Amino acid sequence: MATKKKNKGILKKVLIIVSGLAFVFFSVSAVVNMIINPQTPVSTGNETPGGDDLMDSQIEREIAGYQSVIDDEPENRFALERLVELNLQRGDLQGALPHMEKLAEVHPEDERYQEVLGIIRQGLEEQQNPPSEVPITPETPENGE
Numbered sequence: 001m002a003t004k005k006k007n008k009g010i011l012k013k014v015l016i017i018v019s020g021l022a023f024v025f026f027s028v029s030a031v032v033n034m035i036i037n038p039q040t041p042v043s044t045g046n047e048t049p050g051g052d053d054l055m056d057s058q059i060e061r062e063i064a065g066y067q068s069v070i071d072d073e074p075e076n077r078f079a080l081e082r083l084v085e086l087n088l089q090r091g092d093l094q095g096a097l098p099h100m101e102k103l104a105e106v107h108p109e110d111e112r113y114q115e116v117l118g119i120i121r122q123g124l125e126e127q128q129n130p131p132s133e134v135p136i137t138p139e140t141p142e143n144g145e
Contacts, residue, residue: 059086063095070099075106084116093123 063086069079080099087096097120104113 056090059090062086075102077103077107080106088120093120093127096120097124 063083066079066083066086069076070083073079080103083099084096084103087093087099097117100113100117100120103110104117107113
């Protein structure tokens with residue numbers, strides 16, 4: 001009986017050691033394989049000259065789709081949020097404003113909508129009234145000092 005337990009203990013230790021060695025071997029072989037045969041990055045297609053046009057047309061299609069949802073369900077929270085996001089992605093603050101106003105009106109308990117609405121309004125104000133640039137000149141001492 002004692003030899004059976006002793007044999008099981010030895011067997012467990014051998015299995016643990018063999019498992020550990022196998023783990024280390026496969027890990028090291030994977031790293032060595034990556035060093036020997038480096039993979040070149042796969043092009044995503046966004047680097048092409050027409051990539052921006054493709055992205056813009058995709059955004060336009062998404063906006064049209066969400067707009068049709070809003071036509072059927074004017075207070076659909078998800079569609080309104082996506083319309084705001086998509087308009088902001090293309091830099092159209094004026095297009096994002098009515099949807100953000102609707103979100104803030106329908107969900108007054110959500111302070112994030114009020115904050116984003118304020119940011120959009122501030123951005124529109126800055127677009128309409130850009131800050132005038134004052135030339136910076138070094139101070140010259142008066143009286144020829």
